[in-house]
Amino acid sequence: MDLIWDGLRKALELLVGLDPEVLGITLLSLKVSGLATLISVVLGMSAAVAVALNEFPGKRLVIALMNTGMGLPPVVVGLFVTVLLWRNGPLGFLGILYTPAAIILAQAVIATPIIAGLGLAALQHLPPELRLQILSLGATRPQLVWLLLREARLPLLAAVMAGFGGVISEVGASIMVGGNLKGSTRVLTTATVMETSRGNFEVAFALSFLLLILAFSVNALLTHLQQSRRPR
Amino acid sequence: MTRSACLRLGLTLATALCPALLSAAPPxxxxxxxxxxxxxxxxxxxxxxxxxxxxxxxxxxxxxxxxxxxxxxxxxxxxxxxxxxxxxxxxxxxxxxxxxxxxxxxxxxDFILVGPAADPAGLAKLGAVACFQRIAATGSLFLSRGDNSGTHAQEMKLWKAAGLAPEGKAWYQQTGQGMGQTLAIAAEKKAYTLADRGTYLALRKKLGLPILHEGDPALxxxxxxxxxxxxxxxxxxxxxxxxxxxxxxxxxxxxxxxxxxxxxxxxxxxxxxxxxxx
Incomplete structure (x- = not known):
């Protein structure tokens, strides 16, 4: 137990003292997972809208695949992305293995199905008459999509939070494609794993608390967006 | 949130985040x-x-x-x-x-053999290979890295020298993790394990696992x-x-x-x- 208290105290020390290394790691976590989530929102929401608004053969199979993708294990994604990005691999010419870009790529692969799957469920949950009603009022297709997204705003933002939560907390992919390089690809989760294996449990706890604080802050912001000016 | 506000937020985020990417790849x-x-x-x-x-x-x-x-x-x-x-x-x-x-x-x-202070298998004053035979004979819990690491390779070599194949035995467990974690698990479970001295020294204070065997040229x-x-x-x-x-x-x-x-x-x-x- 005292380890946890020491960790909490250490976390406060690091925060208040603005330890440059820890600050850098925290900011990198935010940047990497934030950008990955942003990419996943664009891709995932587009997929959700496309599937929700169109009827096509094999739709159920596609939905089942999207839902399966929500459970993609980060290490599996990490392994695939690593092998693809190896300098002798198919995407080796990009030269982004062991850079933050590689982590963003892997995390986007993890978060996209989460946002797509939950986003699709949110859109499908809307009453079907709503779409007809909007169309009968003469809305164009983009207007229809926009109104539906607005209508499903609460669960859609929950989907974004789930996506962000999935990637800010994952370690398997980040450590494989990023390499946990000091000052370059070390994020909060990979630093926590390293400090744990070094036996620096207080530092590991401190990093864990910073991770929780970061996750809370981002989610508090998103929740604020979600709950302010609720429709009706 | 209005559409323009959304857009603005997106743009702000994108401009804030992009430099991190561009500066990422050195020549x-x-x-x-x-x-x-x-x-x-x-x-x-x-x-x-x-x-x-x-x-x-x-x-x-x-x-x-x-x-x-x-x-x-x-x-x-x-x-x-x-x-x-x-x-x-x-x-x-x-x-x-x-x-x-x-x-x-x-x-x-060098590698060292560590284990619970009570030493239930009675390893004190034995050679490295004899220690391993003794652990097997008494069925004392042994933790293996099991991760193809250098330490794991060394451990396999010692089992081979002892003429034993411990895999699958109830007293032989593989952590599949790094040295630090494996030592921590050994401390919790009061098990024997083979460790490299560097990692052990770095963690010694937190473990409470004494060295039971060291100094053998095989280690x-x-x-x-x-x-x-x-x-x-x-x-x-x-x-x-x-x-x-x-x-x-x-x-x-x-x-x-x-x-x-x-x-x-x-x-x-x-x-x-x-x-x-x-």
Missing amino acids: VQKVVILATTTSTQDSGLLDELVPAFERETGYAVKTIAVGSGQAIAMGKRGEADVLLVHSPDAEKGLMTDGAGVNRRLVMHN RNVYHVIEVNGARFPKVNTAGGRAFADFMVSKAVQTRIKDFGIALYGSPLFFADAGLPE
């Missing part, structure tokens, strides 16, 4: 990928040596700390420029294969530096790999290795060996 030739074992990173040795190397040469080192098994596999595929590893048999495979060149001795420390833990063959893998940074290997065996660095850890742990973690016969 390719200046990067050296070092594949090494967790023990060199977890002990803190590389934190001291790598920045010095970068300052001296201008190279940027990407230290990928994994098990020796993975590090050697990366070398075999030309995915690293230089290796610092401690799994002699696997290293020899890499050399015969031709993927590695210029294998040089850097340093050693030497030898680290070599190996350059990856640039003739076979055109993308390998041959000059960078060579520079790092030369750096590791240089006189100044050997002195730093010899002194490393004395201030913190009271005894050195590694013994400098460059230039000595194998």
Whole structure:
């Protein structure tokens, strides 16, 4: 137990003292997972809208695949992305293995199905008459999509939070494609794993608390967006 | 939130985040990928040596700390420029294969057998191989790394020497994790395990697992530096790999290795060996 208290105290020390290394790691976590989530929102929401608004053969199979993708294990994604990005691999010419870009790529692969799957469920949950009603009022297709997204705003933002939560907390992919390089690809989760294996449990706890604080802050912001000016 | 507000937020985020990406990739030739074992990173040795190397040469080192098994596999595929590893048999495979060149001795420390203070198997004063036979005979819980690391390879060698095949036995469990975690689990479960001295010394205070056997020549833990063959893998940074290997065996660095850890742990973690016969 005292380890946890020491960790909490250490976390406060690091925060208040603005330890440059820890600050850098925290900011990198935010940047990497934030950008990955942003990419996943664009891709995932587009997929959700496309599937929700169109009827096509094999739709159920596609939905089942999207839902399966929500459970993609980060290490599996990490392994695939690593092998693809190896300098002798198919995407080796990009030269982004062991850079933050590689982590963003892997995390986007993890978060996209989460946002797509939950986003699709949110859109499908809307009453079907709503779409007809909007169309009968003469809305164009983009207007229809926009109104539906607005209508499903609460669960859609929950989907974004789930996506962000999935990637800010994952370690398997980040450590494989990023390499946990000091000052370059070390994020909060990979630093926590390293400090744990070094036996620096207080530092590991401190990093864990910073991770929780970061996750809370981002989610508090998103929740604020979600709950302010609720429709009706 | 209105659409324009959404857009503005998105743009702000994008402009805030993009510089991080663009600044991420240094020029390719200046990067050296070092594949090494967790023990060199977890002990803190590389934190001291790598920045010095970068300052001296201008190279940027990407230290990928994994098990020796993975590090050697990366070398075999030309995915690293230089290796610092401690799994002699696997290293020899890499050399015969031709993927590695210029294998040089850097340093050693040793493996130790640790276990619960009560020592239920009664290992005190036995030889290393006899210890392993005794653990098996008494069915005492033994934790194996089970991750193809250098430590795991050494452990397998000792079981073989003892004429035993412990896999699948109830008293033999594999953690599949690094040395630090495996030691922590051994402390919790009051189990025996084989550890490298460096990691053990770094964690000793927190563990409460005494050393039950040490000093046997069979327990030497030898680290070599190996350059990856640039003739076979055109993308390998041959000059960078060579520079790092030369750096590791240089006189100044050997002195730093010899002194490393004395201030913190009271005894050195590694013994400098460059230039000595194998």
